[in-house]
Structures are given as structure tokens and as C-alpha cells.
Amino acid sequence: MVHFVGAGPGDPELLTLKGKRLLEEADVVIYAGSLVNPELLDYCREGAGIYNSASMTLDQVLEVMKEAEAMGQTTVRLHTGDPSVYGAHREQMDALERMGIPYDVTPGVSSFLAAAASLKKEYTLPGVSQTVILTRRGGRTEVPERESLKKLAEHQASMVIFLSVGQMEEVAGELAPFYGWDCPAAVVYRASWEDETIVRGTLREIGEKVRQAGITKTALIAVGGFLGNDYELSKLYDGTFTHGFRRGTDRTDGGGM
Numbered sequence: 184m185v186h187f188v189g190a191g192p193g194d195p196e197l198l199t200l201k202g203k204r205l206l207e208e209a210d211v212v213i214y215a216g217s218l219v220n221p222e223l224l225d226y227c228r229e230g231a232g233i234y235n236s237a238s239m240t241l242d243q244v245l246e247v248m249k250e251a252e253a254m255g256q257t258t259v260r261l262h263t264g265d266p267s268v269y270g271a272h273r274e275q276m277d278a279l280e281r282m283g284i285p286y287d288v289t290p291g292v293s294s295f296l297a298a299a300a301s302l303k304k305e306y307t308l309p310g311v312s313q314t315v316i317l318t319r320r321g322g323r324t325e326v327p328e329r330e331s332l333k334k335l336a337e338h339q340a341s342m343v344i345f346l347s348v349g350q351m352e353e354v355a356g357e358l359a360p361f362y363g364w365d366c367p368a369a370v371v372y373r374a375s376w377e378d379e380t381i382v383r384g385t386l387r388e389i390g391e392k393v394r395q396a397g398i399t400k401t402a403l404i405a406v407g408g409f410l411g412n413d414y415e416l417s418k419l420y421d422g423t424f425t426h427g428f429r430r431g432t433d434r435t436d437g438g439g440m
Contacts, residue, residue, distance in 0.1 A: 185248050185258045185279060187272050189265040189291015190219045194375035197292045198223060205289060210256035213244055218263035218401070220376070245278050252284050265293040268317060269345055295343040297374035298403045301381060302410070306341040310415030311408040314340035320347040320354055336361035344404040348372075351404065352390035358406055359386045367410035372402040383410075 186205045191197035198206075206212065206226040214224065216235035224233060232251075236244055244260075251258045266272040266288060279286045295317060299306055306315045316335050319326060324346075328334075335342065336358045347354055348370055355368070364387040372380040384392045386406065393402075408414075 185252070185260060185284060185286040187260045187262060187266050187276070187286060187288045189270075189289060189293075190214070190223055190261050190263050191292040192264055192294040192297035192375040193220050193373055193379075194297075195220060195222045195225075197297065197375055198226075199289060199291060202289050202291060205259050206261070208257060209259040211247065211251040211258040212261060213239075213247060213258065214261035215263050219261055223261065241274060241278075244275065245282075248275075248279065248284065249282060252282075262291070263294070265291040268293050268295070269319070294374050294403055295345075298343070298369075298371040298405060301371055301374050301379060302369055302405065304405075304409055306343075306407075306409050308409050308414040309417055311411075311413070312339070312341045314338065316340050316342045317345065318342065319345045320350050320357075322346070322350070332357040333361075339407070341407040341409045342405070344406070348393060348402040348404055349399045351393045354404060355386040355390050362386060362406060366406060366408070369405045369410055370396075370398060370402050371405065372396075372398045374403065 186209070188202045188205055189199070190202070191199070203226055206223065207228060209227065209231055211232040211234070212224070212227055213234045213236050216237035227233060234247055248258050248260070260272070260275065262270045262272060264270070267290070276286060307313050316338070318330060318332070318335055320332055332354065339361055342358070344354060351370070358366070365385050368384060368386050368389040370382040370389065370393050380396060380398065382389065382392045382396050382398065
């Protein structure tokens with residue numbers, strides 16, 4: 184059996200309880216060494232085979248899984264954050280299906296969620312945005328033209344941009360015509376790690392601030408009005424709002440239930 188496990192954003196305590204148990208039980212662990220916190224390997228049992236996939240090809244990763252399965256061993260494929268977001272695990276799952284090797288997926292805490300926690304912000308503020316766009320700028324891996332930053336920016340939704348901080352000024356230039364140069368932005372480097380760094384500013388100044396901070400990779404860009412302080416209060420806790428668990432008061436009838 185192969186278990187794909189989301190390692191979380193970096194802080195070892197943000198690994199799920201199920202993910203920790205699977206790591207403790209695994210005979211073989213293949214981890215994304217360029218991003219996964221090596222402290223998580225402390226959960227592995229003594230004698231487990233541990234492989235760093237940073238220097239491996241897809242075929243080499245699959246061969247390790249195939250050999251482990253032939254010996255009746257359990258494998259954990261440890262991906263950073265949640266594997267469904269830029270995890271490149273679909274191709275591995277498809278290959279396992281072709282080989283008849285059973286697998287499952289244990290989700291993890293994505294870095295974009297850890298970034299919101301570090302920023303102490305909420306992506307979906309009433310009256311500001313009820314949509315979160317997760318995307319990246321095109322680079323060595325191309326992005327479809329229909330998903331270019333300029334097209335996505337037309338929605339002015341809360342936006343989290345992965346794998347693009349090395350092009351911060353270009354990102355700001357593409358977003359500014361829609362969000363405005365004074366729109367708040369933030370860059371979170373290694374969210375939840377001990378050396379986490381946060382850079383805040385507007386689209387006008389964030390590029391220079393990021394350059395001064397020396398951040399070129401392993402960071403998320405957050406852009407949108409949710410980073411500001413103007414928003415409407417939620418209806419969920421509004422005393423005049425009725426829902427399935429509470430009858431609201433009518434402000435026009437002098438109160439009362």
C-alpha cells in the first residue's frame with residue numbers, strides 16, 4: 184500500500200494525526216526533500232527506508248514504490264503542504280493504478296492556509312471577497328493564457344500566488360491595473376517555519392521590499408482587499424439574522440423573539 188501524505192506547511196505540529204501515524208508505521212518513506220521539514224522524519228520508525236525525492240526522477244520514485252510493494256511493505260509518499268496543490272502526485276497515482284498498486288491520500292495543511300494564519304487574516308471577508316484564487320505566474324512551467332494573472336485579476340478576488348516571488352515586480356505590474364497600485368499585498372516566506380518572514384506593503388512598493396528582504400523562493404504572495412481593514416460583519420453572528428439554529432430579532436419591532 185502507498186499512502187500519499189500531506190506534510191503540512193513546515194511546522195511539524197501541523198502534520199495531521201493520521202499523517203503522523205502513517206509515518207510511524209511506514210516501512211519506506213519517500214519525502215520531497217526540497218520543501219518538507221526534515222524534522223518530520225523523526226516520526227519514522229527505526230530501520231525504515233528513507234528516500235529524498237529531490238534528486239530522483241518519477242521513474243526512480245515509482246521503482247522504489249514497486250519494490251516495496253513486492254516485499255509487502257508499506258510506503259509513505261510525503262508531500263509538502265497538501266499534495267493536491269502543486270504536488271505533482273496525480274502522475275504518481277495514475278502510474279500506481281496501471282501497476283495495480285493500491286494507494287490512498289491523506290490531506291495536509293496547505294501553505295496558503297498557514298500564510299493566512301501568520302498574517303492573521305481571513306480570505307473570505309463579507310463585502311470584500313467570497314472567492315479565493317490559487318494560482319502562479321508562468322515560468323518554466325507554463326500557465327494557460329486563459330489563466331494569466333491579468334485575466335484572473337479582473338475578478339479582484341482574494342489571490343494567493345505560488346511559485347512566483349522571484350518575479351514579484353512583474354506580478355505587481357500585471358495585477359495593479361485591476362486591483363490598483365495601492366492594493367495591499369503581502370509575501371510570506373516559509374509560512375509556519377521557525378525562520379518565517381512576512382513582508383507587507385502595497386502593490387506599488389512590495390517588489391522593492393521583497394528585493395530588500397532577499398526573498399527569491401519558497402514564499403507565497405497574497406493580494407487583495409482582505410488584507411485591509413474595511414469589511415462587513417458576518418450574517419452568521421448577526422442578532423437580527425435568522426438561520427437554522429437561531430431566530431433573529433427584527434429591529435423594526437422593538438426586539439423580542
